[in-house]
Amino acid sequence: MGNLVKHSSDKITYKVIGLAMEVHSRLGPGLKEQIYQRAMEEALESENMIYEPQRQMEVYFGQRLVGLLFMDILVENCVVIELKALSNMVTNNELAQVITYLKVGGYEIGLLLNFGRKFLQYKRIFPPNNVTEVTEEDLRFGVKVDPKYAKKRSMSDRYIR
Numbered sequence: 001m002g003n004l005v006k007h008s009s010d011k012i013t014y015k016v017i018g019l020a021m022e023v024h025s026r027l028g029p030g031l032k033e034q035i036y037q038r039a040m041e042e043a044l045e046s047e048n049m050i051y052e053p054q055r056q057m058e059v060y061f062g063q064r065l066v067g068l069l070f071m072d073i074l075v076e077n078c079v080v081i082e083l084k085a086l087s088n089m090v091t092n093n094e095l096a097q098v099i100t101y102l103k104v105g106g107y108e109i110g111l112l113l114n115f116g117r118k119f120l121q122y123k124r125i126f127p128p129n130n131v132t133e134v135t136e137e138d139l140r141f142g143v144k145v146d147p148k149y150a151k152k153r154s155m156s157d158r159y160i161r
Contacts, residue, residue, distance in 0.1 A: 009109050012049075012076050017122050019043040020113045024120040033085040036115045037072060040083065044075065051075045057104045071101045080110035087116045095125060102127040 023039045037053065044051045055074040059067040073081040080101045084094060090112055098110040102125070114121035 009076075009078050012079050013109060013111055013124055015047065015049070016044075016075055016079065016081060016111055017113075019047065020111075020115070020122060021120050024115050027115070029085075029087070029116050029118060031085060031115070033083055033115075036083050036085055036113075040073060040081070040113075044073070049075060050077065052077075055105075057101065059104055069101060069104060071105070074105075074107075078107060078109070080105065080107050082110060082112050084112065084114040085116040086114050089117070090114050090121060090123070095123070098125045099127060 020040065020043075023036060023043055027035065027039060041051065041053055052074045053072070055071045057069045057071065058065055059069060071080050072083045075081055080098060082094070082098045082101065084090060086094075094112055094114075098112050101107065102110050108127065110125040112121075112123045112125055
């Protein structure tokens with residue numbers, strides 16, 4: 001087991017993970033992502049947590065607005081929550097989606113929650129340390145990582161702690 005990274009939002013992330021476990025326990029796997037989204041919103045509300053569903057973020061290429069992103073939930077204005085209902089394990093594509101939200105929104109931590117398996121799958125995700133400005137080529141994933149990191153580790157090694 002790796003070293004657990006301490007973060008100022010630990011209390012929030014642990015609370016959200018606990019709520020997600022409760023939602024998964026009560027609903028089980030196999031439902032649509034939208035159902036888990038609504039259940040998570042209800043759970044957050046029941047705990048009086050501040051949240052914003054479907055938070056809109058603008059993506060710029062230089063000075064030009066080139067698109068919009070919608071994160072599933074932003075909790076306490078600091079934790080990005082991405083919900084999935086996949087029967088398979090999450091892949092680097094789902095991790096890249098959360099990293100994109102962190103990069104574009106300037107957030108420090110995200111949670112990837114997959115409700116589609118027998119047990120809730122969750123990951124705490126941090127933005128990369130060496131990010132440059134998003135370029136046209138990078139828009140597919142939303143981040144550009146220093147090549148020296150790309151060769152040494154897998155994406156999950158760099159961003160999940």
